[in-house]
Amino acid sequence: MPVEQWLEWTRGPLFRFALAVMVLGLIRLVVLNGINLISLVRHSYDKKMPVGVVARDTLRWLFPFTRVPASQRFFTLVSVAFHLCIIIVPIFLAGHILLWQRGLGLSWPAMHQTLADYMTLFAIATGLLLFGKRVSTHLTRSLSRVQDYLLPLIIVTTFASGYLAVHPAVNPAGYDATMLVHALSGDLVLILIPFSKLSHMLLLPISHLVSELGWHLVPEAGTRVARALGKEGEPV
Amino acid sequence: MATAMPADVRPAEQEQGEEQDIEPAVKRVPPQAGQQPNYSFYVEPFKLEERPRRFLEAFAAILRQSNYGPVLDTYCRVGAKCSVCTASCPVYQVTHDPSDIPCNRSELLLKVYRRYFTLAGNLKSRLFDYFRLTNEHINTLTESVWRCTACKRCKYSCPMGIDHALVTHLARWILAEIGIVPKALVVSVRQQLEGQTHNTSGIPVPALKDTCEFLEEELEEVYPGAGISFPFDVEGCEYVFFPAVSDYLMEADTLMGNAAMLHATGTSWTIGTGNFDGIDYGLFYSDAMWERIIKAQVAEVHRLGGKSMLIGECGHASRSAKEGMAYFIPPEDQVPVVNIMELAYEKFRAGQLILIPDAIEERTTYHDPCNIARKGWIIEQPRAILRHICQDFVEMEPHGCDNYCCGGGGGMVSIDEIREFRTLVGGKTKAEQIKATGAHYVVTPCANCKKQIDEVIKDHGLPQVRTGLHDLMLKAIVLPNGQEPILQEEED
Structure with a gap:
């Protein structure tokens, strides 16, 4: 099969599959977490949802410029820039919107191509910085799992190949091959979202809410645990 | 007597060289098969099988x-x-x-x-x-x-x-x-729940009353003729008082300040002889214990027909009571939980508590107990009082809800065998913060923080004096009849 056909396949069926996996996977997470949240509230006396606190905490971390320890400020900025770029560019890139229009007839205003170029370069640079930080110190290596190393690399690959594809002057490889890498890695990111830490794009406020509700301890739980373990009435 | 706060059982203070090696006190010795693991703290023998x-x-x-x-x-x-x-x-x-x-x-x-x-x-x-x-x-x-x-x-x-x-x-x-x-915690809880005295320090009621009588005599010297008293088992009071029980053993000035503040503001309060300990170590290691302890405390409030639970100067007691009330007590039995600093601040703001401005000359700083400060519950209240009574109030950085722990939180302060770890590792940042303020007084309204900061000051060789909020207020409270305190010589 020639490269063009592979490319059509990754942009067509594979993309639809990846998008479906992402959407269904995120719906699954919403349902599971919804059930979790209901069970958290159901068993405790305090039924109030601390919506205000959670909104405040979530917003604080969407714009984390306060309460970040001085030693972490630089990488906090890097991280925020990285997040902004990788969210905004794929959604508002003119080329992507064209694909949506062709496929589903949906369309929305596109961002300026030059801005998209700069943000793409920024995403690559900040992604590499974050990856570099992770591998460079004993501390961050001790924390990291396989996905922590792979995800930034996959995302950087997507952005780098996308940039090269639309800038043939700096591209050492052919358009089709570059675009194939771009589409494949992009699809992979979509598929990985619900199954990796990327799910925090949806679970961030939920996680804050769970931390608040997690402290709504269940009355009589201690007695029932003792009963289950056959320790009822035992002295302290 | 099983005591949770054996303050003076430490051997003579250790020499702390400048080049103190901060190797954690925890030594992980792999246990032999069939042998009790050697943890860095004492644990009562437990079943090793399976x-x-x-x-x-x-x-x-x-x-x-x-x-x-x-x-x-x-x-x-x-x-x-x-x-x-x-x-x-x-x-x-x-x-x-x-x-x-x-x-x-x-x-x-x-x-x-x-x-x-x-x-x-x-x-x-x-x-x-x-x-x-x-x-x-x-x-x-x-x-x-x-x-x-x-x-x-x-x-x-x-x-x-x-x-x-x-x-x-x-x-x-x-x-x-x-x-x-940790044995220190479980022994205290056992004493509180199953002992004869129902408190972690094992203080029998007659000893409690003796202590309070002694404190009343001391208060008589500060406010002659005022008749400030520690009321016992008065029914139908507004507040039933639960300080950390170790205060009765070690924090005389705090309790005297508490009593003077409550007297000066005409607050109706009482100490219940059935249960007078605000400590709840369940917060640190078991929800089951937390629930049993808070239930016993609330039962005492209801026995006396009290309207609110008044917690003394203690961070974990305040949080375990406030949150425990919401988690474990059925809504119809719940009563409000008030920390004594909240009450003092309310009265001060309403003009019912008169404090001599600038009564404390020495530079003073304030350590926020994590359990009451982290979520922003009690941060400004004590500061408003301190700024009023102190000539030179300074902050540690960071402070408030971003404060550093004293190193004795989470029940650690009761575990004496890890003192080195507590003061030289957990308390190192706090020691640096305290030092940087150059203050004379370090105010901390928490029984745990008080013991820990005493030890941090000692082990780091700092010149500061640790005190409680009400200890200082005792030098500034004006009784409704205009009587001012007669300042006592400070004991070393």
């Missing part, structure tokens, strides 16, 4: 009966391992040991959860030689969760909002169910 199985049984029972399952579920998914929490943990900042990173500590328990209580873990264990719970893992977890002071700074530095203190809290409960609890 510990992993019993740990998992306890874990399963707790997950089934409590709310922790959904929490662990979410934390397993969202952990981004971003390392921001490393900059906030006072223990990690001193040890630089990766096992002290809050995220790594939580991972010790999350790993067990993932392996034994999720489908993915189950599958993984069938496909690969995946993680298996061993005695060694339980030992590592034990040491790890008892190096955390549960100060919750990491929770507020986690972009995902992961509450590592909650995971630690749960891990300690599971360990407690298989018999692994």
Whole structure:
């Protein structure tokens, strides 16, 4: 099969599959977490949802410029820039919107191509910085799992190949091959979202809410645990 | 007498060289087969057989009966391992040991959860030689969760909002169910729940009354003829008073300040002889104990027909009562929980508590107890009073809800055998903060912080004097008849 056909396949069926996996996977997470949240509230006396606190905490971390320890400020900025770029560019890139229009007839205003170029370069640079930080110190290596190393690399690959594809002057490889890498890695990111830490794009406020509700301890739980373990009435 | 606060049982203070090696006091000695593990703190003998199985049984029972399952579920998914929490943990900042990173500590328990209580873990264990719970893992977890002071700074530095203190809290409960609890804590709780005195320090009622009589005599010298008293078992009072019971042994000035403030503001209050201890170590190691203790305290409030629970100067007692009331007491039996500093501030603001301005000449600073400050509950109230009565009030940096723990939080302060770890590792940052203020007085309104900061000051050779808020207020309270305190010579 020639490269063009592979490319059509990754942009067509594979993309639809990846998008479906992402959407269904995120719906699954919403349902599971919804059930979790209901069970958290159901068993405790305090039924109030601390919506205000959670909104405040979530917003604080969407714009984390306060309460970040001085030693972490630089990488906090890097991280925020990285997040902004990788969210905004794929959604508002003119080329992507064209694909949506062709496929589903949906369309929305596109961002300026030059801005998209700069943000793409920024995403690559900040992604590499974050990856570099992770591998460079004993501390961050001790924390990291396989996905922590792979995800930034996959995302950087997507952005780098996308940039090269639309800038043939700096591209050492052919358009089709570059675009194939771009589409494949992009699809992979979509598929990985619900199954990796990327799910925090949806679970961030939920996680804050769970931390608040997690402290709504269940009355009589201690007695029932003792009963289950056959320790009822035992002295302290 | 089983006491939770054996303040003076330490041998003569150790020489602290300048080049103090801050090797953590914790020494992990691998136990021989069939031998009790050698933890860095004393633990009463527990069953060694089949510990992993019993740990998992306890874990399963707790997950089934409590709310922790959904929490662990979410934390397993969202952990981004971003390392921001490393900059906030006072223990990690001193040890630089990766096992002290809050995220790594939580991972010790999350790993067990993932392996034994999720489908993915189950599958993984069938496909690969995946993680298996061993005695060694339980030992590592034990040491790890008892190096955390549960100060919750990491929770507020986690972009995902992961509450590592909650995971630690749960891990300690599971360990407690298989018999692994620092002896100092369990002995206190046993005395409180099953002893004859119903308090952690084992103070019998006659001794309590003697102590209070003595304090009344002392108050008579400060306010001659005022007749400030410690009322016992008065029914139908507004407030039933629960200080940390160790105050009766060690914090005479705090209690005298409490009584003077309550007298000066005409507050109706009483001490219940059935239960007069605000301490609740259940907060530190077991929800089961937490619930039993708060229920006993609330029962005493109802026995006396009191309207509110008044907690003395104590951080964990305030939080365990306020939150425990909401979690464990049926709504129809709940009563408001008020910290004595909140009450003092209310009265001060309403003009019912008259304080001499600038009564304290020496430079004064304030240490926020984590349990009342972290979520922003009590931060400004004591400061408003201190700014009024002190000529030179200075802040530590950072302070308020971003404060550093004294190093004795989470029940650690009661464990005397880890004093070196507490003061030289957990309390190192606090010592530096205290030193930087150049203050004479370090005010801290918490029984745990008081003992810990005393030891931090001693072990770091600092010149500061630790005191409580009401200790200082005692030098500034004006009685309604205009009587001012006669200042006593400060004892060394």
